[in-house]
Structure formats: C-alpha cells, structure tokens
Amino acid sequence: MYLYCNSCGWEQDDFYSSEGYNPANYLKDWMKQLCSNDVDKQFTDDAEFVRENGPISTREVIARELEKFAQRIREMKWITWEHWKKERDTAVCPKCGRRDFSID
Numbered sequence: 001m002y003l004y005c006n007s008c009g010w011e012q013d014d015f016y017s018s019e020g021y022n023p024a025n026y027l028k029d030w031m032k033q034l035c036s037n038d039v040d041k042q043f044t045d046d047a048e049f050v051r052e053n054g055p056i057s058t059r060e061v062i063a064r065e066l067e068k069f070a071q072r073i074r075e076m077k078w079i080t081w082e083h084w085k086k087e088r089d090t091a092v093c094p095k096c097g098r099r100d101f102s103i104d
C-alpha cells in the first residue's frame with residue numbers, strides 16, 4: 001500500500017515492514033545476479049524496462065535499483081503502516097501542506 005496526496009501528487013513508496021516489503025528484502029533478489037558471471041551481459045529480463053532505458057547491462061540495472069531505493073528511503077515520510085496510523089489524524093502533505101491523502 002502506498003500513500004499519495006490528491007492535491008499535489010506527492011507520493012511515497014509502499015509502507016515498509018521488517019519482515020515484509022522493504023528495500024533490503026527487495027534488493028537481495030538481485031544479489032545472486034550481481035555475483036554471477038553474467039553481470040555485464042545485456043539485461044533482457046524485463047522488456048518494458050529495456051524499452052524505457054535502452055540497452056543496459058545487469059550491473060547497471062542493479063546499480064540503478066540501489067540508487068532508486070536510496071532515494072525512496074530519503075523521501076519516506078511515514079515508513080511503516082503503524083507510523084502512518086499514529087499520525088494520520090493530524091498528518092499534512094510534506095509538499096503542499098494539505099490534508100488530502102489516499103492510499104492504494
């Protein structure tokens with residue numbers, strides 16, 4: 001579930017949990033490929049990703065995924081569902097200051 005602002009479009013990543021979805025659990029799936037001999041071959045696992053990014057090596061895909069999650073971690077205002085539940089009655093959007101949230 002991810003939280004977003006209806007007024008300005010601000011959004012954050014899905015809520016994290018220590019045992020469920022979180023950057024480390026997501027990224028660990030890439031670590032086997034990072035340590036394989038195929039890391040510099042052209043990435044072909046995701047046609048849509050290749051269409052958007054052009055020819056790209058698996059090494060570069062992994063590097064970009066790590067950078068993407070680093071940025072998301074910095075931008076997460078309410079990291080867990082529990083954190084959000086505690087503050088949602090008074091929470092305001094970090095970008096526009098309104099209280100007009102939705103969760104998908």
Ligand SMILES: [Zn+2]
Pocket residue numbers: 005006007008009010093094095096097098
């Ligand atoms: Zn907003």
